[in-house]
Amino acid sequence: MKLDTTALDSSAALIPSIGGDGVFPAAPSFDLPSCDDFDGFQKNAKETLKHAKGTTTLAFIFKEGVIVAADSRASMGGYISSQSVKKIIEINPYMLGTMAGGAADCQFWHRNLGIKCRLHELANKRRISVTGASKLLANILFSYRGMGLSIGTMIAGWDEKGPGLYYVDSEGGRLKGNRFSVGSGSPYAYGVLDNGYRFDMSVEEAAELARRAIYHATFRDGASGGVVSVYHVGPDGWKKLSGDDVGELHYKYYPVQTTPVEQEMAEAPAA
Amino acid sequence: MARYDRAITVFSPDGHLFQVEYALEAVRKGNAAVGVRGSDTIVLGVEKKSTPKLQDSRTVRKIVSLDTHIALACAGLKADARVLINRARIECQSHRLTVEDPASVEYITRYIAGLQQKYTQSGGVRPFGLSTLIVGFDPYTAVPALYQTDPSGTFSAWKANATGRNSNSMREFLEKNYKETSGRDTIKLAIRALLEVVESGGKNIEIAVMTRDEGLKQLEEAEIDEFVAEIEAEKAAAEAAKKAPPRET
Numbered sequence: 001m002k003l004d005t006t007a008l009d010s011s012a013a014l015i016p017s018i019g020g021d022g023v024f025p026a027a028p029s030f031d032l033p034s035c036d037d038f039d040g041f042q043k044n045a046k047e048t049l050k051h052a053k054g055t056t057t058l059a060f061i062f063k064e065g066v067i068v069a070a071d072s073r074a075s076m077g078g079y080i081s082s083q084s085v086k087k088i089i090e091i092n093p094y095m096l097g098t099m100a101g102g103a104a105d106c107q108f109w110h111r112n113l114g115i116k117c118r119l120h121e122l123a124n125k126r127r128i129s130v131t132g133a134s135k136l137l138a139n140i141l142f143s144y145r146g147m148g149l150s151i152g153t154m155i156a157g158w159d160e161k162g163p164g165l166y167y168v169d170s171e172g173g174r175l176k177g178n179r180f181s182v183g184s185g186s187p188y189a190y191g192v193l194d195n196g197y198r199f200d201m202s203v204e205e206a207a208e209l210a211r212r213a214i215y216h217a218t219f220r221d222g223a224s225g226g227v228v229s230v231y232h233v234g235p236d237g238w239k240k241l242s243g244d245d246v247g248e249l250h251y252k253y254y255p256v257q258t259t260p261v262e263q264e265m266a267e268a269p270a271a
Numbered sequence: 272m273a274r275y276d277r278a279i280t281v282f283s284p285d286g287h288l289f290q291v292e293y294a295l296e297a298v299r300k301g302n303a304a305v306g307v308r309g310s311d312t313i314v315l316g317v318e319k320k321s322t323p324k325l326q327d328s329r330t331v332r333k334i335v336s337l338d339t340h341i342a343l344a345c346a347g348l349k350a351d352a353r354v355l356i357n358r359a360r361i362e363c364q365s366h367r368l369t370v371e372d373p374a375s376v377e378y379i380t381r382y383i384a385g386l387q388q389k390y391t392q393s394g395g396v397r398p399f400g401l402s403t404l405i406v407g408f409d410p411y412t413a414v415p416a417l418y419q420t421d422p423s424g425t426f427s428a429w430k431a432n433a434t435g436r437n438s439n440s441m442r443e444f445l446e447k448n449y450k451e452t453s454g455r456d457t458i459k460l461a462i463r464a465l466l467e468v469v470e471s472g473g474k475n476i477e478i479a480v481m482t483r484d485e486g487l488k489q490l491e492e493a494e495i496d497e498f499v500a501e502i503e504a505e506k507a508a509a510e511a512a513k514k515a516p517p518r519e520t
Contacts, residue, residue, distance in 0.1 A: 123381075124375070124377075124378060126411070128370070129370065129371075129372060131370065131371045131372070132369070132370030132371060132372065135369055135370060135371055136369065136370075139369065160411065
């Protein structure tokens with residue numbers, strides 16, 4: 001049976017060659033967009049859709065360990081794509097990471113870090129320190145520098161040296177510190193956090209401070225909102241303390257004032 | 272049999288890797304080395320063959336430090352040792368860079384052993400012809416450790432061990448006379464083991480002592496002679512006590 005192979009014939013042979021001379025067919029090509037910058041013309045469109053670190057996360061060290069808190073809103077430009085994103089990632093039972101920037105980037109690399117931490121434990125028969133874990137992540141991110149990863153994360157944990165907190169970002173930067181806030185709502189969160197911070201607070205006081213700081217950030221920053229999650233990392237590992245909707249928190253902090261009524265409407269007497 | 276011992280990557284029918292076993296032979300021809308682990312001190316001792324008059328003996332260091340808290344002594348091909356030691360030193364610093372903590376003795380031993388094993392499973396290379404004794408204090412727990420690796424790439428921890436020439440006699444001595452020691456007693460035990468197979472005197476022995484606070488210290492010839500004299504005196508006293516029967520009252 002003779003197969004129909006007309007579809008396989010090069011159509012270039014039938015069209016007068018654009019570029020080649022009459023003898024040889026032109027090389028196969030595709031249409032390029034007709035503008036000046038065809039490598040970067042889509043950049044604006046992509047940037048709008050990127051998460052661009054629209055979030056508020058914070059973490060601080062105090063007497064009883066580390067408090068980690070975050071909101072749960074994901075936005076694509078002006079569109080709120082989700083109000084229930086888990087921005088605190090559980091790397092392992094005694095280490096937490098926060099998510100700011102690209103959600104996929106953060107989730108993947110935190111999970112990858114969890115794998116590396118576990119392998120370190122198995123090979124060396126001891127847990128990896130928060131210092132070591134944050135350095136592993138920072139080195140990976142540095143090697144992808146300039147390739148478009150967007151990650152602004154804090155690694156918080158409790159190891160042999162006590163509580164540890166590091167800020168790591170996709171530029172390859174890594175900072176050790178006691179108080180950090182990352183994201184578009186961080187200026188607002190810093191205001192409340194820096195004002196109310198004391199080293200010797202109880203766990204409840206520290207959690208309430210973190211909750212208030214995130215709430216105030218969600219109040220003013222459009223890209224933050226949803227639910228405030230608060231975690232505590234102690235010597236036995238992390239524990240989730242609370243998850244409160246910021247709408248409800250608003251009315252808890254600023255309950256509706258009953259204004260005095262000048263004239264009250266009364267029922268008209270039945271005629 | 273000749274057909275199975277050329278290439279490292281060929282097993283013999285009865286399961287031997289002849290090149291690795293020949294490497295172990297090279298180790299057995301190398302100078303004697305001993306390591307003893309005490310509760311707060313670890314001692315490495317190496318036989319020093321007579322130095323030619325014109326040679327600067329300070330350049331022939333047989334006990335080297337890999338990091339401030341880890342030291343190594345080896346027996347076998349010294350040129351191979353240099354290469355392995357350089358790689359281990361780099362790995363110690365690389366570990367400090369990537370996890371911001373000093374490497375543990377076990378980690379670096381695992382690295383060296385892994386390196387030795389790699390060269391038993393590659394084409395066109397031969398195994399490293401040396402066994403190493405690696406000592407140090409764990410940076411986290413301050414527990415002293417002594418490890419040994421060999422050309423096959425196996426490693427294990429020891430309370431005391433010997434390698435190189437006459438290592439069997441030294442090991443037998445250590446097995447008979449080992450007990451938990453500290454400080455000067457650990458040094459004496461190591462020297463006594465070496466003296467079993469080496470001519471007496473500070474000229475023929477090189478001793479290095481590692482403590483947690485002071486790191487690695489090479490003993491001077493005079494200090495070694497002091498220990499040797501002490502040991503000889505103890506030996507003589509023991510002999511005398513054996514010969515003279517106790518007086519009965």
